[in-house]
Amino acid sequence: MRLTADSIRARLHTRIVGRKIVCLEVCESTNDRAWQEALAGAPDGTTVFAEEQTKGRGRFGRTWFAPRGTAVLCSVVLRPQIQVERVPLITASAALAAAEAVEDIAGVEARIRFPNDVLVGGRKIAGILVESRFISSQPDLFIVGIGVNVAFGRADLPEDLREAATSLAIERGAEVSRVRVARALLEALDRWYREIDGGLRAIRKAWRERSAILGRKVRVRESGRTTVGVVDEVDPIEGLVLRLESGHVRAVRGEHVERLEMLENE
Ligand code: BTN
Secondary structure, eight states, X not given: OOOOHHHHHTTOOOSSTTSSEEEXXXXXXXXXXXXXXXXXXXXXXXXXXXXXXXXXXXXXXXXXXXXXXXXEEEEEEEOOOOOGGGTHHHHHHHHHHHHHHHHHHHOSOOEXXXXXXXXXXXEEEEEEEEEEEEETTEEEEEEEEEEEEXXXXXXXXXXXXXXXXXXXXXXXXXXXXXXXXXXXXXXXXXXXXXXXXXXXXXXXXXXXXXXXXXXXXXXXXXXXXEEEEEEEEEETTTEEEEEETTSOEEEEOGGGEEEEEEOOOO
């Protein structure tokens, strides 16, 4: 069934997120369409959904795989009044929201791979792409793009994604309603978004507890360099602390992490 604003809004319990909902048949990227809405003055929480994207994008210019009608693809306009240090909390809130929606719908445990992938059983089920505008060094507008894999089976996945990706239908072993996923996602994002100002401790705690990588050996690629180490600490604002084989520790900020692979712990 197609996603419509009416079907999502029915029984949607949010205060800000989803205040205005736009559902498109097709667009290049819901992030682009949300930018257009935002620049035309759309209110905080405006959300754009699409059945299909012809140029869906991921972080670092990667393309986002989502055959028509098989995913929840959306972008949310957020206009928080926050200090620049708190900017990473936007991504953290979106990752928490996607993880909670996945758990809610599929009844399986969802974890966050730093900085913003949502995994089930080690495979990616949702991705987040946050874009922002700053005015005089102050964050002023965010477009939070979220893609949740819902309805495709393993055979629908291209060979190179078969091991790395999964969907709610695969994990649940049954059909999943995209309307329910969309609602669960908006409701969870609405809750976390309202914590951004006062609930720093709550976001940090929930995000750390959901980490897929704490205590794990990982290979991190950032700013053109690759580092292997064990994750000693992880925090949405401070980033991660890696203990290298040499014994040295290194801090890595989320926005610089291009790729993070989990390795077998020795
Ligand atoms: C990533 O894992 O690299 C982020 C993927 C983000 C994909 C979503 S789908 C909806 C929104 N529109 C886009 O073009 N990208 C995001």
